[in-house]
Amino acid sequence: MADAEKSRRTGVLLVNLGTPEAPTPAAIRRYLREFLWDPRVVELPRPLWWVILHGVILWTRPSKSARAYRSIWTDKGSPLLVLSMNLARAVQSELAIRTGGEIIVEIAMRYGKPAIREKLEALRNAGADKLLILPLYPQYSSPSTGTVFDAVASVLKDRRYIPDIEFVNEYHDHPGYIRAVAKRIDDFWCDSGKAEYLLFSFHGLPERSRALGDPYYDQCHATAALIASELNLSKNTWQVVFQSRFGPGRWLRPYCIDVLSTLPQQGIRSVDVVCPGFAVDCLETLEEIGIANKEIFTKAGGEQYRLIPALNDSAEHTRFLADLITERLRSENVD
C-alpha cells in the first residue's frame, strides 16, 4: 500500500478489563496480581497494600474465584474475552461496510492478553496515524476507564511520534446506547414475559471514590433512569443496586444482595436483573448475578429470577458502537 493511502487510516482500539487465561488458581493469581496492583483499583498506600495483596489476597482469592470461573468457562475460553473479540469483529465488519478500509478495529485487554501495547503496535503497523480509544465502559470510573488512559499513555511515552488521539471517556446517556439496552430488555420481555420488578445492577466502587469526585454513581443512576423512561416503567417497579463489593470498606449502596434478600418480604416474588454497566457478559454478570445472587433471592422466598443478557455482539450493540465511533471521528474533523 502506498504511504499516502496508509496514512489516511484510523485505528480504533476497543478495551475491556481482561480475564484470566484459564479458570485455574495459578492463572487467576497472575491476573489478580496485575489487576489489583493498579493504584487506580486499590488506592491504599503501596507498602501496606503489597503486604495485604501478597500476604493474604493472592493466597486466598484465586481458589475461591477458580470455582466461580469454572462455572461460566466456555470451550473457547473466558466469556469476557470471547464476547469482546466477537464484538470487535462485528464492529470492524460494520465499519468496513460504512467506510471501506478506512477504519481498523482492534480489541485489547487492560490486564493480560491481548495487551494494549501489542494492539497499538498492530494499529501502527497497519498505517493508522490517528487513534480512537474506546474503553467498553458506558459509565466513567477511575479504576475502569481512567486506567485505560494510563496504559495507553505508558505505551505512547516510548514513542517519538504521538498520533492524533481521541479518548471516549463514557457514553452513559448516549441515546443510541439507551435505546439498545431498552430494546434488549423489551425483546427479553416479549419472548419470556415480564417480572414484577427490574433491578439495574452495576459493578460497585468504594464509597470514597464518589466522595473524591468520581462521576460513576451519578452516571449509573442516569443510565438506569433513561432506560426506565424509554421503557415507560413506573417508579415503584425498578431500582438501581451495586454488586461485586471487594474488601471490608463501604462501597456504593444499596448492595444488590441486600435488596434481593428483602424483596420477597415486600411481596415481590419475581425479579429480572439487567447490568447496563457491562458491555459483554463476564464473571460478574454470569456467575455473581446469574448464579450466586439467584440463590440469595430464592432462599429469601423469591420464586422467579432471571438475568437479562448484556448487549454482547448483538446487531444493536454493533450498530451503536459503529455510530459512536463515526460520530466521534466526524466531530473531531469538524473542530
Ligand SMILES: C=CC1=C(C)c2cc3[nH]c(cc4nc(cc5[nH]c(cc1n2)c(C)c5CCC(=O)O)C(CCC(=O)O)=C4C)c(C)c3C=C
Ligand atoms: C464498570 C466496570 C468495573 C469497575 C468500575 C470495577 C471496579 C473494581 N473491581 C474490583 C475488583 C474485582 N473485579 C473483578 C472482576 C471484574 N470487574 C469488572 C469490571 C469493573 N470493575 C469485570 C468486567 C470483571 C469480570 C472479569 C472477568 O474475568 O469476567 C475481580 C476478579 C474476579 C474475582 O476474583 O471476583 C475483582 C477482584 C475493584 C477492587 C474495583 C474498584 C475499586
Ligand SMILES: [Fe+2]
Ligand atoms: Fe471489578
Ligand SMILES: [Fe+2]
Ligand atoms: Fe465478583
